[in-house]
Amino acid sequence: MGFDFLAPLEEETVLFIEGLSSQHLGSKVVLHTESDFPDLDQVKMAIVGAMENRGQNKTEAVELSYIRQELYRLFPGNWHVSIADLGNILPGDSAEDSYFALQQVVAELLKRNIIPIVIGGSQDLTYSLYRAYDNLEQMVNLVSVDSKFDFGKESEGISAASYLTKIVIDEPNNLFNYCNIGFQTYYNSQEEIDLIEKLFFDAYRLGDVSNNIVISEPVFRDADIVSIDLTSVKSSDSGNFTTFTPNGFNGKEICSLSRYAGISDKVSLLGIFNHDNSRQEAVLIAQVIWYFIEGYHFRSNEYPYGSKENYLKYIIPFENDELVFFKSNKTDRWWIEIPFISSVNNKLKKSTLLPCSYEEYLAACNQEVPERWWKAQRKNII
Incomplete structure (x- = not known):
């Protein structure tokens, strides 16, 4: 032991x-x-x-x-x-x-x-x-x-x-x-x-x-x-x-x-x-x-414990894709979705949410891909 x-x-x-x-x-x-x-x-x-x-x-x-x-x-x-x-x-x-x-x-x-x-x-x-x-x-x-x-x-x-x-x-x-x-x-x-x-x-x-x-x-x-x-x-x-x-x-x-x-x-x-x-x-x-x-x-026990019903979902369209954000109704904190891609060898076994800031959401609204999201995507498929 x-x-x-x-x-x-x-x-x-x-x-x-x-x-x-x-x-x-x-x-x-x-x-x-x-x-x-x-x-x-x-x-x-x-x-x-x-x-x-x-x-x-x-x-x-x-x-x-x-x-x-x-x-x-x-x-x-x-x-x-x-x-x-x-x-x-x-x-x-x-x-x-x-x-x-x-x-x-x-x-x-x-x-x-x-x-x-x-x-x-x-x-x-x-x-x-x-x-x-x-x-x-x-x-x-x-x-x-x-x-x-x-x-x-x-x-x-x-x-x-x-x-x-x-x-x-x-x-x-x-x-x-x-x-x-x-x-x-x-x-x-x-x-x-x-x-x-x-x-x-x-x-x-x-x-x-x-x-x-x-x-x-x-x-x-x-x-x-x-x-x-x-x-x-x-x-x-x-x-x-x-x-x-x-x-x-x-x-x-x-x-x-x-x-x-x-x-x-x-x-x-x-x-x-x-x-x-x-x-x-x-x-x-x-x-x-x-x-x-x-x-x-003071932990709020949000994602991954909470239901998505407790979040507002925001979809930002891009030229060939879209970015999906979630905002907590409880704490106003933000997440961005890392999608699961079934055709590649994923390190992650399902779609997951990456914590992010409100500023990163605003940048996405201006068609700027958040750097941490891009890196997480790359790590997921290599």
């Missing part, structure tokens, strides 16, 4: 949580301790620590107690979300052992319809998160909040700076789409930028997202996995001066992105990686997790 890989919370952390008042978030979380393992039947979210950081070539141990203390001393919103803290996956004899253990734990949680919140460790652990979907027989959409694409050479071993290559290349290939939020051009070679285009992946520059953060919302609405690299936040806001980052998201922006991830009906897994073990950055990570949980509480 996957949970055998989990070590209980340290006694110091348990005592800290037990010392909090009944109003704090910590008092509302069930804990994996030396003497008890949570009953997961009613749990909706589970926090898992992953102590592996060899992908960053670091020798010091991962410190997660600061994050837990800062998170559990926060006050919850008006939530009704049952949360468990399942403790930590300790580093294995090799990094591959750690990857396997994390994959097993996350796969077991996904099978139980529990959303894992994984706190790393190095970001190469995202590969384990992706592989955890292997037995679910579905295509996977991965969104990474990162200043870099993290491609590497095939001949290199997996690391925090090269894990995406392994995701793209390894079989079984269940990746339908990868989207980067917040890349900084000078950290990525032109070859990598061209590869993103060649693979029909999506990428949004830091400046574009900071100027209009709402453009990222449809991206999160279509994600299964969200992986956040903490070095995407500028050091003046994160407190991480070990890895100095002069430019990046500010604290408010990274929390907004986390809330978008939480509010998405589709996101089933959040990973937070590449932190520096400091008290300062732990405060930010705690708030990022808090906003994800709040977003989850």
Whole structure:
């Protein structure tokens, strides 16, 4: 059973949580301790620590107690979300052992319809998160909040700076789409930028997202996995001066992105990686997790759960085709239909809806094909 890989919370952390008042978030979380393992039947979210950081070539141990203390001393919103803290996956004899253990734990949680919140460790652990979907027989959409694409050479071993290559290349290939939020051009070679285009992946520059953060919302609405690299936040806001980052998201922006991830009906897994073990950055990570949980509480359970009767349908005629949009009567959010083409080898098994923005609908009215729709069509048939 996957949970055998989990070590209980340290006694110091348990005592800290037990010392909090009944109003704090910590008092509302069930804990994996030396003497008890949570009953997961009613749990909706589970926090898992992953102590592996060899992908960053670091020798010091991962410190997660600061994050837990800062998170559990926060006050919850008006939530009704049952949360468990399942403790930590300790580093294995090799990094591959750690990857396997994390994959097993996350796969077991996904099978139980529990959303894992994984706190790393190095970001190469995202590969384990992706592989955890292997037995679910579905295509996977991965969104990474990162200043870099993290491609590497095939001949290199997996690391925090090269894990995406392994995701793209390894079989079984269940990746339908990868989207980067917040890349900084000078950290990525032109070859990598061209590869993103060649693979029909999506990428949004830091400046574009900071100027209009709402453009990222449809991206999160279509994600299964969200992986956040903490070095995407500028050091003046994160407190991480070990890895100095002069430019990046500010604290408010990274929390907004986390809330978008939480509010998405589709996101089933959040990973937070590449932190520096400091008290300062732990405060930010705690708030990022808090906003994800709040977003989850406000999920609207729309498509694919809702009936199309709850949507207005808009058909935009083109010269040889048409684009079909749907607008939710409940939230005013928009989707565009990706049609099923029976004469080709489709990755998707039926017509599906791609989240989009009102601006993309207006562009279609002006006979401009939305770029994300075009890329999704291309990925579907190649």
